[in-house]
Amino acid sequence: MGGDARRDGLLVVRCQLGERDAFRELVRAWHxxxxxxxxxxxxxxxxADDLVQEVWVAVLRGLPRLREPERFAPWLFTIARRAIADHLRRSYQAAETSVAEAEAVAVDDDPLDGVLTTMQIEAGLYGLPPLEREVLVLFHLQDLPLTSxxxxxxxxxxxxxxxxxxARRMLRAVLVERGYEI
Incomplete structure (x- = not known):
């Protein structure tokens, strides 16, 4: 993950005071x-490259108004989430004829037994609907705490x-279908 909240908060305050090097450090830590x-x-x-650029532009514009500098990480990922949602909205509007079939994922009722590796999670992510994929990415791959x-x-x-x-149950079903032993 990018860093600790205290260090990020100090970097944000330095950015708010106009220090360009502080913004470079934030980008280096969080890109x-x-x-x-x-x-x-x-x-x-x-x-992803294009959207991340959009996010950094939004961060640069929004930093002066960030009231809780130590909350930089959740704020950053919220901006990213909005950029992704905006992109998806534009994509869906452009392809009006396509029908979402993400709801048709089979789910079994067994709890997930065992621990998944990052590689297994990434292998099955694209078989999941966006809400479930997003929560797994934030919690397991970005290691954000539940509250964040x-x-x-x-x-x-x-x-x-x-x-x-x-999401774990759905991911388990996708991975079992692809031949992973879970």
Whole structure:
């Protein structure tokens, strides 16, 4: 992950005071985690590059108004989430004839037994609907705590827990279907 909240908060304050080097340090610390999150959500390297650039522009514009500098990480991922949602909205409007079939994923009722590796999670992510994929990316691949996931997603922590539970079951079904032994 990018770094600790205290260091990020200090960098944000330095950015707000006009220090360009501080922004470069924030980008250096958070670019890779941000890119992995966006790439995990959109599935395309080139599209992830474009969206991450949009996010950094929005961050640069919004930093002066960030009132809680120590909350930089959830704020950053919230901006990224909006950029992804805007892109998806534009894509869906452009392809009006396509029908979403993400709801047709088979789910079994067995709880997930064992621990998944990052590689297994990434292998099965694209078989999941966006809400379930997003909660797995934030929690497992970005290592955001439950409360930060809730803040990014704009839902209560209990909702994050239930989405995680459902997403893990769905991911298990996708991975079993692809031949992974779980």
């Amino acid at each position: 890779a985690p941000l890119w992995r999150y966006v790439r995990g959500m959109v599935g395309s390297t080139h599209l 996931c809730a803040e990014v997603l704009g839902v209560p922590p209990g909702t994050v827990k239930s989405r995680l539970h459902r």
